[in-house]
Amino acid sequence: MTLGYMELRRLSYFVAVVEQRSFRAASLKLHLSQPPLTRQIQLLEEALGVQLLLRGPAGAEPTAVGQMFYEEARNLLALADQAADRVRLAGQGRIGRLDVGVFGSAVLGAIPLIVREFRERYPKVDVVLHSLDREAQLKALRERRLTVGFNRFFGEEPDLSWEVIQTERMNVVLPSTHPLAVRTSLALADIAREALILYPRAPRPGFIDYLMGLFHARSIAPSQVQEVDDVLTATALVASGLGLSLVTDSGRNLSIPGIVHRPLRPADRATVELCVIRRRDDDSALLAGFIDVARSLRGKLAGRSGLPPKPAAARAKKRTARR
Incomplete structure (x- = not known):
């Protein structure tokens, strides 16, 4: 017998009769008249080729095979209810799997905060982090191996969209014993004569090119x-x-x-943006919930960087100017 809508309904009728031990009591519980209920049980028995119930003046009792079928029917109905509940939760974005692309220093700040908040709000969603550089994230998004990505220096892509989640300042990191460590802030000219260690090697253009651009904009050439x-x-x-x-x-x-860390002096102050990246055609409730969490934390993330959060209108204007 292939289970379809009618068969599942018959299973629920059969379970009700067994539990009520009466066709009459079951019909009252199901808000169904007794003759159609009796007919549905007969059709179920004919489909199975066995007698499930013993009818008598005292009511209805399951046969030995009927008792066995009752246990199986109850389990099947429970599974059907569970499946329906999971589908509803998935449609609300409250269950499923979220694959997140991460890269760079953001894993030390914004990303853990966003993921932790999301998991607190959506505890039944599995969040999986993937360490991928920008180009690998874009490829994985297009191949639907990622739901969302975090990265910097994101350009316009016809099938992807992005928005700024955090803007951070740049700081100089230097040995605590270095002569420059006694200063409260540093200029790019101060460190250009020092050996500089920059990252990452790939992808290019990227963070290294951005940093070198800061020096070149001030007509400074780092020595090493x-x-x-x-x-x-x-x-x-x-x-x-x-x-x-x-x-x-x-x-x-x-x-x-x-x-030790020292901020750049106001005249040389530079910022970088962390973007959340997604497919334009992904309108899933799961992704929408994650994006909402990230947006809700903008103020907190701005406070960590010491910069005021950008108004939504300013962010939209900047995105339009980049296009």
Whole structure:
């Protein structure tokens, strides 16, 4: 017998008769007259080729095989209810799996805060983080292996959309014993004569090109640049006394003995934006819930960077200007 809508309904009728031990009591519970209920049970028995109930003056009792079928029918109905509940939760974005692309120093600041808040609001959603650079994230988004990504320096893409979640300042990280460590802020000209450790090597153009652009805009040429893969390596090399580096506010959360952080002086102050990236055609409730959480934390994230949050109108104007 293939279970369809009618068969599941018959299962519920049969379960009601067994539990009520009476066709009459079951019909009252089901708000169904007794003759149609009796006919549905007969059709169920004919489909199975067995007798499920013993009818008598005292009511209805399941046969041995009827009792066995009652247990199975109850389990099937419970599974059907569970499936319906899960579909409803999925439609509301409250259950499922969220694949998130992450990269760079944002894993030290904004991303953990957003993911933690999302998991508190949506505890039944599995959140999986994937460490991927910008180009790999864009590819994975298009191939639907990612639901959403976080990255910096995102350009316009016809099938993807982005919005700024956090704007961070740049800071100099240097050995605590370095002569410049006694200053409260530093100029780009102060560090251009030092060995600089910049990151990441890829993708290009990227963060390194942005930093070099800051120097070039002031007609400064760094004397020595070493490229490494990530902020952790750069900071570790700084702690080893091999040079200085530049990090975002999030990068300051790397607490390694022997280093200090100093902001750039106001005249040289520079900022970088963290974007959340998504497919334009993804209108799922799950993604919408995640984006809402990220937006709700903008003020908190701005407070961590010491910068005021940008008004929504200003963010939209900036996005339009980039197009």
